[in-house]
């Protein structure tokens with residue numbers, strides 16, 4: 001491939017990226033408009049939250065515990081070198097709350113619920129269900145897309161909080177049960193290190209942003225997927241890839257800007 | 261059932277004018293014009309892939325043509341925004357080739373859905389309306405089944421029931437007969453003729469079933485692709501009798517071929533495409 005072709009290729013990717021970004025923005029605006037205008041679809045929304053939550057519940061609890069345990073183990077091994085193992089609660093708590101909780105929850109929820117959302121909407125496109133809705137004078141963005149995107153946004157902080165809770169529990173298990181740190185020391189170190197406004201609210205806000213991102217990307221990919229089985233599977237895969245990368249990028253940006 | 265003034269007044273209910281339609285670089289129509297009369301049963305014929313489903317999708321505003329105008333009940337749907345289209349679509353009932361029922365809802369909920377969306381009927385009235393339509397298409401005991409639990413023919417009948425549940429002004433049906441047994445074909449045929457005659461509903465249907473087409477159609481539109489002698493997409497239109505007596509070799513070829521063993525061919529086509 002000559003240099004001209006390479007530049008051409010690059011230009012094509014750049015154009016496509018900008019094109020997709022523009023479409024995504026319009027799509028987001030359509031979702032917001034659908035949410036703001038009647039009818040308010042409470043039942044569909046509650047069902048969507050239930051779907052997202054139930055799909056991700058077990059994986060969140062198990063992963064949270066495991067991450068808390070390994071964090072505690074690693075933290076102990078490092079801290080003990082400096083004779084600072086009393087601060088284990090602070091280390092586990094701060095890393096879980098400020099960073100690992102929201103990020104890992106978002107990545108896990110992307111793999112589980114995000115891909116499922118993209119596949120479900122993609123299948124509805126492929127089987128003309130969305131066109132069927134349009135012909136019944138029902139806006140598919142209003143009925144299908146907006147509730148799912150909102151549900152993902154709302155569920156993410158809840159799932160993240162759950163992840164963190166189980167992580168703290170896992171950390172306690174290893175630190176106190178295995179490594180023999182005093183339970184009271186662990187808890188008081190945790191309590192004095194974590195600030196509610198800066199750390200906990202910031203963490204929830206981060207999770208909220210991630211939830212919005214995943215919800216938007218998953219529904220967009222599903223909604224614009226090609227009406228074939230290959231199209232549905234491509235939408236599912238690209239949801240996971242694009243959303244994961246976006247989560248990590250936004251994580252840096254949010255941390256740099258807001259300090260959480 | 262009240263016809264809207266413009267619909268009742270006008271003779272032509274749905275019309276395509278010099279429509280160009282392409283998907284990417286795949287040209288489906290070039291300069292297609294055809295019209296469907298108000299209050300009549302019209303049938304669109306054409307080879308597989310000739311764009312029959314696309315005509316219905318154009319009428320519903322689901323796809324937009326590259327050029328030309330499409331008038332539905334007095335409005336040019338090519339000039340309407342998505343939001344304005346919803347107003348037109350409330351007058352339309354469409355049965356898709358694949359059914360297009362919502363697969364997360366039961367059959368009962370699928371049929372009740374348009375009623376819940378667009379009327380304020382109470383649960384008793386909804387149930388009565390749903391069961392009346394299900395009876396009409398010959399489905400019983402399917403209330404609680406999901407679309408995935410129905411056979412292709414049952415699915416298509418349920419889809420037809422949903423298409424007519426709001427008593428639309430125009431009903432668009434994509435191959436309502438394919439994959440049905442002769443008794444069901446007869447039943448659906450009677451149902452369509454009945455709602456056409458009793459309620460004056462305009463019916464546009466796509467069919468491969470020549471026998472039933474010749475029985476029930478008042479107006480037939482045969483889609484023919486462009487070839488060396490005929491540039492652009494031509495729609496040969498007329499009553500079934502007129503089409504039979506046509507001297508256009510392409511029409512003769514299409515009809516005689518299909519008439520010889522219409523049902524067998526229809527079955528072939530249905531099996532290959534659904």
Ligand SMILES: Nc1ncnc2c1ncn2[C@@H]1O[C@H](COP(=O)(O)OP(=O)(O)OP(=O)(O)O)[C@@H](O)[C@H]1O
Nearest residue numbers: 283286288306307308309310311312313314315533
């Ligand atoms: N979404 C699409 N993207 C690309 N091409 C399409 C699309 N929809 C239809 N086509 C093309 O348009 C042509 C007409 O398709 P259409 O579905 O209208 O045919 P049809 O007459 O209904 O055929 P059948 O009898 O098999 O249902 C086909 O050649 C098809 O390849």
Ligand SMILES: [Mg+2]
Nearest residue numbers: 312313357434
């Ligand atoms: Mg078709």
